Amino acid sequence: MLALSFGLTAALIWAVHDLLARKLSQGAAILPLLTIVVGTGCVALLPIAFAAGDWQAMTGAAAALAAASGLAFALAIGTLYKAFSLAPVRVVSPVIGAYPMLTLLIAVAQGRPVTAGDWLAVSAIVIGISIVAVAARDDAPEGYASSPGVAMGWAMLSAAGFAATFAFGQEATRQGSELPVALIGRVVALAVIVALLLWHRGSLAPQRWQFGVLALMGCLDAAALGLVTASGGLPQAEYASVTSSLFGVATILLAAWFLKERVRPVQWLGIATVFAGIATLGLQGA
Secondary structure (H helix, E strand, O other): OOOHOOOOOOOHHHHHHHHHHHHHHOOOHHHHHHHHHHHHHHHHHHHHHHHHOOHHOOOOHHHHHHHHHHHHHHHHHHHHHHHHHHHHHHHHHHHHHOHHHHHHHHHHHHHOOHHHHHHHHHHHHHHHHHHHHHHHOOOOOOOOOOOOHHHHHHHHHHHHHHHHHHHHHHHHHHHHHHHHHHHHHHHHHHHHHHHHHHHHHOOOOHHHHHHHHHHHHHHHHHHHHHHHHHHHHHOOOOHHHHHHHHHHHHHHHHHHHHOOOOHHHHHHHHHHHHHHHHHHHHHHHO
């Protein structure tokens, strides 16, 4: 149940982060935003990781897996911001939240036990987010910077990136220590993003008021990813990855409340189905 709690807490934190990402990414250059967000997360995590991290437990294999997690995270968060810049939350978040099925497939490939109840719960989650996504096809074009299909394509890449991030990160934690793994992964992700920023000759030029918001987003993202990564040493670690996908539904709720983005009645049905899947996972882990 502890892994489940880690995942649910991460989901709520990411929901706030993604709401802010949707707000700031519209019409903005993505790489400067990402550089500040990921860089702030590194700065916040650095003293904690060096003070409390068990660096002696880190093997070469653990460090390599942590680096792979960072590469996957750079893909995940970059395509997430891109998707949010193109379409409303109700279209993008459910697709990104579809990574639980990939997470359980990875768990099977790693030889960890996955029960029929787990598959049933994940199926409910995936069905629920699919309902939300399909119901968005009839939306009016207002609020879209591109077609829903293009935004969903970026969201699918983000889902794959998050599934890989969690798989590599949790395996690295099992072979090493969670805080060093989290820091290594984040530094690698930042290096990739800065390299792309320099390649495209971008500049860190958000409006002054955005720096505080972006810094907050970086801390939120680091905390959420740290929770999911740290769950790698817990029983049923995949539960944290699966339940963290609730961030998609939570973000829709926040966007409907704060950004006044319309949610169709059938999409509420999908949201309820997702919650049912999460509850089923909770019963499995009880």
